Amino acid sequence: MRYIALLRAINVGGSSTIKMAELRALGEDLGFSGVTTLLQSGNLTFEAREAALPDLEQRWEQAVFEKFGVSTTFVIRTTPQWQAMIDANPYPREAADDPAHLLALPSKHDIDPSAVASLRVAIRERESVAAGERCLYAHYPDGIGRSKLTTKLIERHLGTLVTGRNWNTVLKLVA
Known part of the structure; x- marks a missing residue:
């Protein structure tokens, strides 16, 4: 089975840096095959026997902590x-016209629809959000860098950890 893994908050601020070559080597040491990385922001794919996702996540998290001293999700x-x-993307026009400002934010756990409603109330600018199955989609028409719709705000409202990737990266990972 082929898996896509996203590391949360890796190589973006400098404090939790892991070299992607070392991450690939760690995956091979764990017995995974076909380990590849994309960009320097904690995206990888690998092949493994079919397993429960929480078990795979825990195995990677523990190994990264033991090897690099980095606690990540x-x-x-x-x-x-x-x-x-x-396929479930509720923003097809934005995906085609503005993929750099459309994020998929896969979540660690299910997303409660009432939490999404609460998040929408907290949005003060032109951003919009929609929930899918264990994923929040967010469009930032004015850009992401200065937006007040931060990961911290999203997680506070949803009650689950998320990690975002722009639509260009989302498509590259499946390819």
Whole structure:
């Protein structure tokens, strides 16, 4: 089975840096095959026997902590689950016209619809959000960098950890 793994808050601020070559080597040491990385921001794919996603996430999290001393969260999906997330995108126009400002934010746990309603009330600018199965989609028409719709705000309202990737990266990971 092929998996897509996202590391949360890796290589973005400088404090939790892991070299992608070392991450690939760690995956091979763990017995995974076909380990590849994409960009320097904690995206990887690998092949493994079919396993429960929480078990795979915990295995990677523990190994990264033991090897690199970095405590991070992994969010893992099978490639069919990733493709289903793409197919369920509620923002097809934005995906085509403005993919750099459309984020998929896969979540560690299920997303409660009432939490999404609460998050929408907290949005003060032109951003919009929609929930899918264990994924929040967010469009930032004015850009992401200065937006007040931060991961911290999203997680506070949803009650679950998320990690975001822009639509260009989402498509590259499935390819």
